[in-house]
Structure formats: structure tokens, C-alpha cells
Amino acid sequence: MSKIIASAAIRGAHKIITRAEKEWQAAMEKWGANEPVGFPGTAYYLPIIYGITGLKVEKLGDMETVLAKCKSILPPPVREEHPLPYLAPALDAGMATFFAEELIEAIGYLAQPDFYTKQEDVTEDNIWLGAADDVILRKRGIEFVDGTAPGFAAVLGAAPNPGIAAKIAQELQQRNLYVFMAGEYNGKRFAEQLVEAGVQIGWGTRLVSFGPDTSATVFAMGFATRAAMSFGGVEAGDFRKILIYNKDRVFAFALPLGYVTDEWYANAAGAINWGFPVIADTPIPEVLPTGICTYEHVVSNVAHDKIVARAVEVRGLKTTVTEMPIPVAFGPAFEGERVRKEDVYLECGGGKSLMVEWVTTKDMDEVEDGKVEVVGPDISDVTEGATLPLAIVVEFAGRQMQADNEPILERQIHHLLNYAQGVMHIGQRDIAWLRIGKAAAEKGFKLNHIGILLHAKMHQDFGQIFDKVQVKLYTEADKVEEIAQKARAVYKERDARISGMSDEETDTYYSCTLCQSFAPTHVCVISPERTGLCGSYNWMDCKAASEINPTGPNQPVEKGATVDEKLGQWQGVNAFINKASRGNIDHYNLYSIMHDPPTTCGCCECVAAVLPQCNGIMIVNRGYKEDTPCGMKFTTLARTVGGGVSTPGFVGHSKYSICQRKFISADGGIKRVVWMPKMLKEEIADRLKARAEEVGISDLPDMIADETIGVTEEEILPFLQKKGHPALSMDPILE
């Protein structure tokens, strides 16, 4: 910290804390100490305060303790001559700043409940999103876990003009980074500049307009803090672990654009605690020695066309920009971008026409690598708002290529097309739906570019399993229909192949340690009948991933000798878990919730918990935010069982798993399920019905209670008794 920076940061902290105190006093007068406060949809209270200090701010009156803490760690101003050491005090001041800003924002929610949109998207008249709720946290956080998003740039202020803002944003997007925006400079705000430049903002495009004031920075820092608690299983109050976790695993940095005020310095000093460096476009003093951050702490006066590259280097982040020879930008950050009805240039599928996608294998001499063929009218041949049928046929050839890989490669088409800016893709197989926006068409995007990008990305990501790939695109109705016929026959075969697999007949399972970047001791073992608990990886995915990257996070696990068939325990699996968890976990049972159940990471879609009185289990999914019969909300449950430990009575699992044959089969399986939220029951209704029929209790779905029946065991038990739920007559679940 240079003296100038430390002095400014400490001054800024004084100002912000004074403001927080004033606003708190006014709020106390207006609402009183018992008024509930907090950010919407989160179980982490005010997350920075909760994560760092363990204090739960639930009521206005709780803020008094936090303000007292702010004042106790707020250092005196830095003396001009012979100053006392100021780095540590400045970092402390930065932390106090975040505490105070969380209070300010929480009071803001109280004073103007509709100030923020409180959702993933901006609305017609409001571009400020406010704090991310826990659903967004999980959905987006998982991208930090699997590496899809390496981190985020916290942008403060504004670029000199909207054009530069759009360029910086796009560069960040192309490096897969999230952009978290707050604050203003010269009356301008980065998020507003992006809107002005016609850039789509919101969580979907990773351009997150948190809030108009500097204090909205806490939404970014709170997100990072929650990531450590949610995905890393770090306990609230274990500040050191939370901060180091972020330094090592969340590759974020601050980009102050414009004059750096005392308040900005205070926020920057705070962010350095998390290991997030500052890269400024103004000539502020630099802090180059390393230590708190991985490399430099403050780098300044960086030109706008170099600022993203420099920031990534200073943070120590390796990102690869995919240079795609297509006329629009390309990368995961554009995946969530939408093409609205009024912006459509060309539409295929989606009920208006037939669209089909098909990956198939050919002989080596039948495929000319890189060949892209468009048969029928192209974008340039139609007018704005046109509809065309479309068949995308991707033909692979190579020694390693096998039929099992086809569906996996086919599933890539969805997100790869979405990676292209101005292209929206929904669905798969013969219910695919594609929209190409006006902006993309204007830039010269044509159908052959779909082939070009598929060829390039397939080679980049899956090059190990094939040698050649060519793409054919058909837009003539009869041809599309002909392809669809062929494809449908193949889809049928595939479905039969996958659903026919059983754990018993499979000798090799797969591991998934993708989450170890976030939950270091967690090891998922994925069998055909137990998908990964995040819902993102099934056995086939893992198999393919393992073939594609033999040293990656998905490894084949030889089952070995059976230790217990009913519980689902094998010697080979145990040995693998022991090694992959670095000796922390030496065994678990794949099919049990009661007896040494599998470990759970923070990414799980659902948590099952034993309800002793009902002699069964309840399941709660992440989207359900209310109380449950086990006495804990989802987030509390996930915190309790997450973090890579095996907790008898609790287990994390995917939504899909509920209707798989091996779901807690050692403890009685699906028949044990006595409660789940209505929304979950509706989501899995078809499969649940089928599974119920399979076990011979076709009306099981109606016997499962939900929140409309009750949210305590006492409330639901009479219902279960009335319905004659099978769990009640099973062996005692607790022995």
C-alpha cells in the first residue's frame, strides 16, 4: 500500500462508516430495532459480515454491534510525517468499509424495497439487479467451480465512452469472466454505457449491473464470500479460510475506471483482503510488491485497450480467448444472451418449422475435415423475420470414435451455438430451436459459420476421440424431414442403450473431482444408476470426459471386490475415494443415507434428510427457500452436509437421481420419500410416476406430502397415515 493509497482508503472508510451510522440512526428512528433486515433470498444474512465475523444481522438493532466493530477496527488517519505502518490498518479499514456498505445496502432494501429488480435480468425501466439470491449464487457459482467462469471483474465507475465500455466488457466476456458493476464516474456508469452501446446486460450475459452506487460493490464481495461458504464448506466466521479460499480459487480483480475517490480506495483496500488486485486506468500510485494478492496489488495508468489483458496477468489467471473465424464474438459469456422476438432475423424450429440436430459416425474416407456444406437458402437469401426449417448433421470419423460418444458430442451443439453472440439456441434433437438476431445478421453471420464454429470447438474440446469432422446444414423442408426420420431411429436406439445399463452389470464407475477446486475432500463416484449430485454429470458424460482427458477430474474407478452389495460399497471404490480425498474419507456407501452415506459438496441440487417420526426421508431442492420438516432450510442443510463430509441421516443428490433405481436403495429407496416441495414434485412428475409404477405403488406421488400439507413432521404425519404411505409400515429407519 502506498502512503497515498492507505491515507485515502482510511479517509474513505471514515466517511463510509459515518454515513452508515447516520443512515442506521435514521432507520432506527423510523422502524425501530426489531425491523427485519437483509438481502432477499439468502440464508447468509449480510454475507460479508456473516462470513467474516459470524454475526447474523437479522434485525435493524443487530447493526449496532456491527457498527461498533467497524469503529473498533477503523484506524486513525495516516500521519503525514513519520507515519506508523499503514498497510495493515488500510486493509482493516477496507474490511470495515465493506461491513458498513452492507449495512447501507440493507437499509436501502428497507427504504426502497423495489429499488433493485431482484432477479437475473434487467427490466424495461430498471437495470439495477441488486444482491444475487442463493438460487443465482448456486447456478452461477457452479461455473466458478467447474471452471467455466474463472472469476469476475468488479468494475467501478465508467469508461470514457460507451464504445470503450462495450469493448472492455466484450473482452472480459471472451475470457469467460463475469463483470460485476457498481458506482459512477463523472455522472456516468459502466452498466448504463453498455445499455447505451446496445449490449445485453444481466446475469445471462455475465454483465451484472449490481447497483448505481459504490456501495453495491459489496454484492460482488458478498458473492465471493458466499462462494467460499457454499461451495468450499467454510464455516461462517472462519475469515482467514474464506479470504485465502478466494485468493486461491476465485480469480477476481477490481477495475476502477475514472477518478479514484477516497471511497473507491477504501473499497479497493477491502478487496485486497480477498486477494483481488486493483487495475486502474488512472495514474494512481502503484503497489507492486506481492504478498496479500498473488502478484501486484495495485497497477495503474493502464490503457483501455490493454486493461483486460493486464488485469488477467496481474491476477495470475490463465485464460484462453477462442479466436473463432466468425463475424460475431464467441465465448461462454454469451451463452445466456437472449434474442428477443422483435430482434429476430431468422428463426428455425420452435414450433414454426422443423429443426433437427444429429451427430453420426462415418468412415474415415467419407469425411473431409473442416468441410461445411449449406444446402438450401442461407441467411442472406431471406428477409428479416424469416423462418426456415433446419437440419444440422455433424459427421465424425476417427479410430477412437464410437457410438457412445455421439450423444455426448451432439449435446455440445446447444451451448456451442449459444456461445456465438447474437445466436440463441434452445432444446435438442428434433425439438431444437434457433434464433439468429438482427445484429448478428448485420455483422455477416451465415449458416456456414455454425459449421465453422462446431468444427473448431469440437476439435478443441474433443480432439482426442475423433480425427475428422464435417458439418452439413440443410434448409430445404423435404431434406430436413428426411434427416429427421433417420435421426429419430438413432435417438430410439440410444435411449434404449443408456436406460438399460445397471450398476450390477457395470464394472467401471467414474469419479468426479471437478468440485475439488471448491470442496477439496469431496469425491463423487458416479455409476450408471447414480448421477453426480450436481445433476450435471452422468456416467456417460464422465466416461466421455475421461476418454477426452485421461488425467482430468473424471477417472475410471474399477469397482473391485464387493464389500456390501446392498449398501453399495466396493473395495476398488473405497481405495479410490481414500486416495482422491487425500486420506480424509476412506469409504462410503453409494446407496445409503443412514450408513456412511456418500460425501456431499456444496453444489448438490437436492438434500435428503431423515424424518424419524415419519420413518422416512424428505427431499428439498435448492430453489425451495422455505422451512422444511427436518427443521432446516435448504441452505442450512447444504451448509451442514456440504464441504466433503459424510453425514449419516443426510445426503446430497441430483433431481434426476430421485427416480433412479439405486436412490437410497439400501434404506428402502423411493418408498421412503414422504415429503418434497411442490415445485420439485411437479418438475419430476413424469419420471416419478413411472418410477412409482415400477415399484408397484402407482399412487405414491399423491402420498408424498409437500408444503401445502405441512412443514413439520407433526403436520405431515396424519396425512401420511391417512394416505397409507408405505414408509410407515417399513422397518424402522433408525436402528
Add this chain to the structure above:
Amino acid sequence: MAKAKGRSIDIATIKMLEKAEKEKVYTAFDRAEVIQPCPVGMVGSCCKHCSMGPCRVSLPAGGMETPEERRFRIGVCGATAETIAARNFARMIAAGAAAHSDHGRRVAEAFLAVAKSEAAGYEIKDEQKLLQLALELGIDIGERTNQEIAVDVGEILMKEFGRQEGELLFLKRAPLKRQELWRKLGVAPRGIDREVVEIMHRTHMGTDQDYQDLIKQGSRTALSDGWGGSMIATDLQDVLFGTPAPVLGQINLGVLKEDEVNLIVHGHEPQLAEMLAVVSQDPEMIEYAKSKGAKGINLAGMCCTANEVLMRHGVPIAGNFLQQELAIVTGALEAIVVDVQCIMQGLADVAQCYHTKVITTDPRAKIEGATHMDFDDLNAVETAKAIVKAAIDNFPNRGKNIHIPTEKADLIAGFSHETINYLLGGLYRASYRPLNDNIINGRIRGVAGVVGCNNPRVKHDDVHVAMVKELIKHDVLVIQTGCSAMACAKAGLMVPEAAQYAGEGLASVCETVGIPPVLHMGACVDNSRILIAATAMVKDGGLGDDISDLPVAGAAPEWMSEKAISIGQYFVASGVFTVFGVNWPTLGSKEVTDFLFKDFEEAYGGKWAFEPDPIRAAHLMIEHIDKKRKALGIDKARERVLYDMEMRRELAGA
């Protein structure tokens, strides 16, 4: 004038030497010219351990001798020059270790008295450190009061002095590899007193007559000082009086005030100084001073006790070891209150020329011609008041020949291990990481501990300041204690602005953290803090797995006391390359000297060196630092590692 200028680089000192000369007052500077060092004793070649001697076994002039001459250059009992040099050296260690450790014992006694509520006026100031100590020592905390816990802590540590077997508890603080090495070499101390007594025994006529074995016991004894007595003193002082944190202070004779009662506390143990700091602020005492015509009471420190009260109370320092008599020469000093160690008997003589009262306070250290007023921990407030009152009563006796030099410098002091840990990362990210990181990336070349005394055989303060400036110019961060720290503080090296004298890399780190390039870590007993800091560097990682792997070095360029030898020996035995100036007490035996200067490195990873020239000595240290950097593979610039997802996954658990 010219004569005074040749004796010191410190203007205040020069001015007072001139005044003394004019007033025909003789100081250590004069006496050092009158009495030349005994050439036989200086090199460790005089044995007076029995009445068959004393035997002088010094080398003939020119240093050349035939094998035959050499055979007969032995004592009456047959003791060789090697045995005699080693015995003398070992006895210096014993005396030094005894001084530090007896200091530690007195602190432990006072600590226990406070814990048992027997010493009114003191209280336990650092609860955090008390609890940490208790945890480390395996003491039950539960719902017990601080005082109950402190009784256990005090009793356990008190037993360390009289421990007879096993090994000292604090050895476990050292890096594991170092502990194992000590055990392997047989130098892990069994107790504190026992090792000192054993040296006295072994060096008795006709006992241990193998120089290597004698030096080995020297190592064991020195370790019982550094990792024993001194460390206990530092830790208990911190708990009792507060762990030092950065504070702005002032130093040099200019801190004395013309219109106030000037009272200097001089010596080493902080109990007395602590209480004087409190009592001298007592409104009742200030009123009393006013009644005698003074505007107030001005307490200042001198020598190590000054370091203690500066770090904890911001009490100004009047000067270092060689300035003790000169403070009296100002004519404005009402009393110089002393306890133990480094108190020149000459004070009493100089005081006769002025009105100054020399007040001894410790039953172990009385001086003929001085006033003795027993300072009693159990009745601290009253006895301290009596001492202050005596000083006030002396104010009206001031003569007319008053001259207080205007020189004084600002300094930032108080860099304890705990504070450094905090300063490098704040409350939430405290660690040694930034220090290690910047050593690894080369901004900081290494760390040097420059410590020790003043010695009128060399130009006062000059050697310290020249060496330290040379080191920081080459990006070596300097940590200091004792009178050496004071020399550099007077030269203005202990304020952040002194980064201008540092190399670019070190300066950038100083600017980042807001620290001076030269850090004041406390009194000479606080060299134990340097051991802890070095261990913290090892434990933070990236710089090897033992203290001897670190790019660090030590020096005492103006040393004079036996404590310095003990400190040096425990640093060397802990793996630190250590250079001494002035003269070297084993030069009478090439074998013993080679053993310490060369063979030691193989066994301990650290060794001694002797180099009176400060610049050359600094470069010996820098060479050693560079050697260690090379061994660690950090001598070359490293490429920036950019992390991708896979590498992040490989990072060990958060």
C-alpha cells in the same frame, strides 16, 4: 574538538565529550585511551583458572612459531592454547547466558507475584498472549481467570531455570529440522541454570580439556539463553507489560528538558522502568516537582530498559551505552536510576562533578559511592515514588554549567514478532507471507539482524550505522535490538522516510507496508524475538525448512559484553551466519577460531566470522545471503505463473 569528533559520529555525543573535556571530566572514551586492551586476554590466551598461573600462552610476535615452540606454548598444567581459548570463550557464554537468564528469572518472579496478586500496581496487560502461552504449555483455560492461568504459566516457566533433565519447553518452537539437529549434536539444553553451572565446572582447572567439547557445551548453554532465559523474559514481559506495537518515539540527549526534573532509568529489567513510567505521571508527584521549581518530570531511558519503556509507553530514549556518562555531563540530570547490566562504575565518579544522583536499585548490583534504594516488586509503587521523589529533591541542586544538546531524532519502534505478523496483512490476513514472497521475488534480498553494544575501541555508532546503511542499500531488510538499534535510530534510519537510503526493491516494500527499512525489535533480551521471527519465516514456506536455509545473517559490530557472545553463539547454533567486529576473543588459537569460523557451518548451518570493517562485514553478510538464495533457487528472476483451472484444482485445501 577534533579529538571528540574522532570518537563518535553522534553530534550530541561529540558536544558532551567537548563539554566533559572542558570541565575535566573523564569518561569511558578517555579511559579507553589510557588503558590499552591486554593483548593476551584480548585473544583468549590468558588462563587464570588456578594459582599455578596465570599462564599466558600467546603467540610470539608475528604469529610464526616452530613446532617445537608450539609444543611448549602451554600452561603449567599442560592446557593448550586451544583449551585455554575455548575455556575463556565458554566462560564468556556462561556469563552472558547467566545475565540474560537471571533477568528472565526475575521477570518470572515478578510475573508470579502479579498473578498471585502480591504485587500491587502491576496487572496482566496482554490477555491474548497469556492464553496463547497457556495453550502452548498445555494449561487448562476453561472458565479460569487470567490470574489463575498466569500462576500456572509462571510456575511452569519458572521451573525451566532449575530443570535438570529432558529439554527446554521452548525448543519446540524451533523448526522441526533444527530441533532434531540439536538432539543429534547433543546440544539441546536440559535446563537453564544447569548448563551455566556445567560450563563453570567444565572450565575449572583440570576438567574438560577438549576445545570442541567445550564449545559444544557453549552452544548448549547459549541455546538455553536464546530459547530459554531470554525467550521466557520476552514472553512474560509481553504478557505483563503488553506486547509492543509500533509507536513513534524520540531518541538522543536532546530529549532531556531544561525546565523539568530529568530522570533517566538505565539498565535492563523492565519492572522498575515500567513503574517509574507510571509514577512519574502521577499528579501528586508532578505537583511535588512543581513545588521544587520544575515544570514537570521528564523520564527518559538508557540502554535496553529504555527500549522496553519506549516500545510500551513511548518514553523517550536519552541514548545508548556510551552516552550514559554523557547524560550526567549535561548538568541537567537529577538522577540516573539503574538496575542491572551495562552500568559503568564510572557513573559514580562522573556524578561527583555534577549534582546528579546515581541510584542503584537492585540488590545484585550496588556501586560504591552511589545511593542505594531497593526497588521491591511487591511494593513497587511506593519504592518507585521514593526514587522519583529523591530525583525531584535534587532539582534545586542543579549547577550553572548546564548544556543539553538539541540533537534528537524520531523513530518508530515496537516491531515485535506478533506486530510484524499483523503489519504484513492486517487483522484478517496476518501472516509472514508478504515478507517471504518479496524475499522470493527478490525485492528483499534477505534479512539481517544487527545488534549489540557500543565499544569505545571503535568510533561510537559509526560501525553500526555504516554497516546498516550498506545492508539496506543492497536491499537487505535490517532488524535491530539493543544499543545497535539506538545508534541507527539516532542516525534517522528508523522512520519510514529512511526508505530513501534503501535499494529500490526494499524501498518499494517499505513504501507498501509503511515501515522503515530498519526495524526496532526491542532490547537485547528480545533477540529471542528474532529467533521466533526467523522460525515464522521458515514455517510460512518457500524459504527452506530450517533457519539455516533462510537468506539471513547476523552481526554485532560494536560488541563489548559477554551477553553479545552468548547471543552470537545461540544465533550460530540456530543456523545463522554471524559477524562480529571490534576484536575476536579466540584469535589466540587458530584451531578454535577455524572451528568456529569454518567447521561450525557443516554441523550447524551457521558459523561465526570476524570483520571489524563495517562495509566489508556487510558484504560478508550479503555474500552469505546470496549463497542461501542460490541454494533455494531464488537467485534468478522467476516467470510469472498463470493459473488455469487444473492448477487451481491442485492447490491444497483452503
